[in-house]
Amino acid sequence: MARPLIQMALDSLDFDQTVALADQVAPYVDIFEIGTPCIKYNGINLVKELRQRFPDKLLLVDLKTMDAGEYEAGAFYAAGADICTVLGVSGLATIAGVIKAAKKYGAETQIDLINVDDKSYCARESVKLGAQIMGIHTGLDAQAAGHTPFGDLNEIAGLGLGVRISVAGGIKPATVQQVVEAGANIIVVGAAIYGAPSPAEAASEIRELVDAAAV
Template sequence: MKIQLALDRMEIAEAIELTRKVEDSIDWIEVGTSLIKEFGVVSIKEMKQAFPNKQIVADIKTIDNARYEFELCFDAGADVATVMGVSPLVTIDTCMEVAHRYQKKVMIDLLNTSDQQKRELRKYKDAIFCEHVSKDQQEELGSQNHGTKPSNFSEFQVAAAGGITLDSMEDLVRSLNPAVVIIGSAITKADNPSASAAQFKQLILQTEGNRTC
């Protein structure tokens, strides 16, 4: 299980400084949507230059103009880029084609997708599927619940995002068994980000150890 550190609502230099404090405990680095919107793809480029051995996820949240946006991300150094699952299938087809050409990965964000859309998305066998509780849902409605039902994509590579904490990890692992857990403020806004990231890493190692026993 990989830890993806989500970096949002900060300057690029601040994001790099924070990531250096936790890099031993995290696996993937997400250049968040707000960073990309505020600073452009230079935010992706600078994160890749600072952490060349980490997987860089560009959370571009593409919903149209797929070829242009995905090429921008991959040319800037991203290893993974995100597309919304509610996008037209031609958009997602294009994302997959561009990623295949660059030998990179696509993460499909399932936020607000219908059951019918989820069924249609299952054809993308090489994608990572992100079960996502939105920022607005967390901040405006106070919800951080991914639900207790197993993922519709349990046989695929699944990521989980949205308000994940140490206390919610056990239920999350039981319900989704994600390959990637996307953690933002529980690390980035902690009093001691390094200690918080290490706690998440230790919890994951314990969970995986228990499953192999």
């Protein structure tokens, strides 16, 4: 099995804390995600800062674009994003716009399937348009209501679409093996790392668990 990537969700609003957290966990993760509240609060300068500090990491900007796909995402790809997210619920025209912007910069597009009713249809159509990553995502509010991403992950992995699958939504050490075995290629972790007493130690533990589960 190819080594799954670990994505650190940087969900603080504070610019300096975000950079400091990225520094702490950098040895253990593959992708830095600038979370949606964080990018709304800090804007494109944070993309430029992380791009300059971490030239070897993948940088995902969690725009969750809902409209004006090409126009909105284009600026973030230009600033150094490797991946931008677009909401599946935005519709195929907006998704196509983000994919067009990504192609211009040799970058990638992730479809966030959060709150999409027919996830299989959305995933299939997005792949036809050229999306490279399907994002299975139980958001923070849905997590608080007791939901998990595992059922959706099994559904999308079962389609055999030939694209990478990212899973987010309260992933923690106890659930890493389950999501890797279910077919996730990108494991997104936020609170289980940034909420730990030592984020570096927590990230190191997740790295070990992901690598062990992928053998």
